[in-house]
Amino acid sequence: MRRHLRLYARGDWQKNILIKVLLVLACILSTGCGRGGASIDPIADVIFYTHLSDQRKPLDPRSKFFIGERVRAQISLDTALVKDDNLNVWHIQWIRPDGRKRYKKQITHAPGESRTSLSSSIKLHARHGSGKYLLQVYYFRLLVHEERFNVLAAPADQS
Amino acid sequence: MLLDHVSFYINSLWLSFDKFDPLFPDLAQFWLRYSSEPVAPGFLLVNGVMVWYLYQRRLAQGDSPSMVRRYLIERGLFLVLIQLIWVNSAWSGFRELNIDHFGIIGCIGVSMCLLALVMGQNWMVRLLIAALIAASYPALSHIKYDITEPAQVWIVETFITAGKLNSYPVIPWFAVALLGTVIAPMWIQKWTDARSRLTGTLILGCAAMGLALLIRSIEIYGSEFSYSSLMHPSFIHDLKYPPTLFFSIWFFALNMFCVCLLLILGSTLPWVLKPLRIVGQVPLFFYLLHIPILAVITRRLDFYYRQGDVPEVLFAAALLFSVMVPLSFWFARLKASSNNKLIRMM
Numbered sequence: 001m002r003r004h005l006r007l008y009a010r011g012d013w014q015k016n017i018l019i020k021v022l023l024v025l026a027c028i029l030s031t032g033c034g035r036g037g038a039s040i041d042p043i044a045d046v047i048f049y050t051h052l053s054d055q056r057k058p059l060d061p062r063s064k065f066f067i068g069e070r071v072r073a074q075i076s077l078d079t080a081l082v083k084d085d086n087l088n089v090w091h092i093q094w095i096r097p098d099g100r101k102r103y104k105k106q107i108t109h110a111p112g113e114s115r116t117s118l119s120s121s122i123k124l125h126a127r128h129g130s131g132k133y134l135l136q137v138y139y140f141r142l143l144v145h146e147e148r149f150n151v152l153a154a155p156a157d158q159s
Numbered sequence: 160m161l162l163d164h165v166s167f168y169i170n171s172l173w174l175s176f177d178k179f180d181p182l183f184p185d186l187a188q189f190w191l192r193y194s195s196e197p198v199a200p201g202f203l204l205v206n207g208v209m210v211w212y213l214y215q216r217r218l219a220q221g222d223s224p225s226m227v228r229r230y231l232i233e234r235g236l237f238l239v240l241i242q243l244i245w246v247n248s249a250w251s252g253f254r255e256l257n258i259d260h261f262g263i264i265g266c267i268g269v270s271m272c273l274l275a276l277v278m279g280q281n282w283m284v285r286l287l288i289a290a291l292i293a294a295s296y297p298a299l300s301h302i303k304y305d306i307t308e309p310a311q312v313w314i315v316e317t318f319i320t321a322g323k324l325n326s327y328p329v330i331p332w333f334a335v336a337l338l339g340t341v342i343a344p345m346w347i348q349k350w351t352d353a354r355s356r357l358t359g360t361l362i363l364g365c366a367a368m369g370l371a372l373l374i375r376s377i378e379i380y381g382s383e384f385s386y387s388s389l390m391h392p393s394f395i396h397d398l399k400y401p402p403t404l405f406f407s408i409w410f411f412a413l414n415m416f417c418v419c420l421l422l423i424l425g426s427t428l429p430w431v432l433k434p435l436r437i438v439g440q441v442p443l444f445f446y447l448l449h450i451p452i453l454a455v456i457t458r459r460l461d462f463y464y465r466q467g468d469v470p471e472v473l474f475a476a477a478l479l480f481s482v483m484v485p486l487s488f489w490f491a492r493l494k495a496s497s498n499n500k501l502i503r504m505m
Contacts, residue, residue, distance in 0.1 A: 018423045089385045101175035140393035143184045
């Protein structure tokens with residue numbers, strides 16, 4: 001406090017306030033500087049498939065699909081997150097070969113809700129083009145995982 | 160603002176970015192976007208301060224309150240017209256006249272007209288109105304309306320909530336402008352010396368920040384996006400379109416801290432602020448010109464349109480700023496020597 005008063009008395013009050021402002025700004029920015037739960041990839045595995053078995057398990061996982069098919073993604077969460085009982089907000093975003101968004105889905109896991117995997121699907125249309133598609137997984141709006149898959153124009157293109 | 164607008168045209172993020180439901184591929188992109196979020200609250204705050212200043216100055220010059228109101232409403236409507244005629248078309252590089260859209264300049268214009276109606280009240284009444292609007296707005300922002308009915312869309316999206324027609328609904332932003340009219344007498348009349356101005360602004364900023372942190376922490380009312388933890392960027396990132404209560408108060412606080420920094424820099428290192436001071440003399444000119452420059456070069460001439468990343472955005476923003484400063488300087492001199500009403504209003 002004495003030092004504080006001395007600074008004012010010496011006419012260094014501007015520096016004093018500047019230090020306070022910078023300290024406050026540093027505190028503010030430090031709240032958002034971490035990556036929290038997103039520092040480690042919380043996704044254990046991503047499987048792309050088209051059909052489920054009778055036991056609701058993905059059949060024939062693959063990384064090549066054809067226009068006209070429906071691609072489904074099953075995203076397995078890391079065990080640490082499966083046990084986590086806090087609210088979790090996920091976004092799954094499908095990106096077309098030209099970089100534009102094809103589809104986005106939000107999934108919110110409320111506290112206490114069962115959570116082992118996330119799922120989403122898109123229908124492949126010719127108008128969206130063939131090539132490398134991208135599936136992105138966001139955790140609290142920050143990207144944590146992405147996975148590519150190929151889309152071919154017709155089954156004959158598969159080699 | 161400049162950084163965000165450059166990002167809109169240069170940054171490949173915008174190929175898939177949805178400003179109503181934003182997602183970020185990395186922290187650099189997050190901070191790039193975040194750095195522009197205090198701008199809209201800053202615009203409205205400054206608008207409120209200027210309206211108060213103009214109102215007082217005109218009264219002191221002998222104008223009656225009704226004359227000053229008319230003067231302010233005229234300028235507010237001018238901004239609405241600028242939004243519809245110029246700004247909307249400028250975003251596409253003047254490819255088409257696009258009047259079925261509203262934006263921040265229009266929102267400032269309507270706010271200015273509304274401010275003109277309450278400027279006769281004392282600052283406590285204006286603060287009370289701002290607080291009532293801000294506190295009740297979260298309940299209003301989820302209003303249901305029929306998006307196939309143009310009349311409903313125009314009314315609801317102009318005033319109440321954000322949508323394709325308008326990202327800046329007037330009601331919540333008007334509350335921010337009202338706060339500007341409340342701070343103005345403190346800055347200009349009450350806190351007469353630099354020390355009290357700085358200390359007062361800092362205290363206001365800290366109080367607002369405490370309130371914002373309380374609202375965000377309890378997550379019951381006034382915030383939309385969930386957050387992971389205090390240390391996660393999601394904690395300080397909330398919905399902007401339309402602004403949540405947390406957003407408005409948090410960025411009000413950040414604007415107060417920015418004012419403190421500017422006040423200190425202004426008296427200790429004034430040369431640092433010289434380019435900003437030039438731009439600050441003709442802010443509307445700056446706004447109205449930098450958008451079409453970006454749009455024509457990138458979008459219409461298809462030059463690097465949404466192909467870059469954060470470094471390219473920073474470089475392009477610095478380049479555009481270095482072009483805009485001399486242009487602003489030229490226009491400021493023209494404005495000072497011109498008697499043309501249109502140029503004077505800019």
